[in-house]
Amino acid sequence: MHLPKVTRNLLWIIALVYLAQQFLGDALMPFMLWPFADVFVGTGSDGLPVSMGFQPWQLLTYGFMHDSSGFGHLFFNGIALYQFGGRLEEVWGGRRYLTFFLVCVIGAGICQLAFMTWMPETAGPTIGASGGVYGLLLAYGMLFPRERVMLLIPPIPMSARTLAIVFGALSLLMGVTGTAGGIAHFAHLGGMLFGWLLIRYWSGQAPFTRKRKGPWGV
Known part of the structure; x- marks a missing residue:
């Protein structure tokens, strides 16, 4: 499949960024x-304690970083972007598609910040494009509900709508x-939630009432 511009650039x-993480490490x-x-x-070169806390830009930048200790995190998110993102960009156009992806990441x-505040014992750094990817999966399942897609592991075919429901239910x-405490499950669900809300906004559906210019997907 020919990848449109925004998906290819993402x-x-x-x-x-993954390569930069290999060389720059803790600097990022x-x-x-x-x-x-x-x-x-940890402690700095002066022996004083070093701590990290929330900064507004992190709501965007974290979504382009991945676990640098292995390739799997990057690989599966990249496959999902390739499989679902390109098709959505062809339907929506680059600007709307990029807006959707970034809204899902943010x-x-x-949602992950809210979860870490509610459960401070789980607090730690979060990275990865999975929130945006889960939003894309939701949109794909809504736009192409009966299209057959194939899981990688295990290789089971199912409809796009079923895939979105299964992944959402598993994350919940x-x-x-x-389960699998090292994974930000509520970030995944947050990506789906904000994606769903943005689609409702574009469609003029509750809780939004005014019809926006142009259809959201067809």
Whole structure:
């Protein structure tokens, strides 16, 4: 599939940031998403304690960083961007598609901040484009509900709508039960929530009442 411009550039950005993380390491820590309360991360060269806390720009920058200790995090988000993002961009156009993705990333960050404030024992840095990817998955399932898609692991075919429902339900279940604690499940759900709200806004549906110019997806 030919990748449209915005999706292609997003893939390049997350790949280049991943490479930068390999070389710069801790220097990029201020661009991760940190909780409101400062978190101790070590001692500086002067022997004084160093801590990290929330800064507004982190709601955007964290979404372009990935776990630098392995390739899986970047790989699966990149595959999802390729599979779902390109198709949505072709339907929506670059500007609307980029707006949607960034709103989902920021919304996912807001929900993760709320969760870390509610459960401070879980507080720590959050990185990854998964919130934006989950928003794209939701939109894809709404726009192409009957289209067959194939999971990578395990390789099971299912409709796009079913895939979105399954991934959303799994994130909710694992978030509530604390399963796979190293994964920001509520950020995933936040990406879906804000994506759904933006689609409702574009469509003029409750809780928004005024019809916006142009259809959201068709």
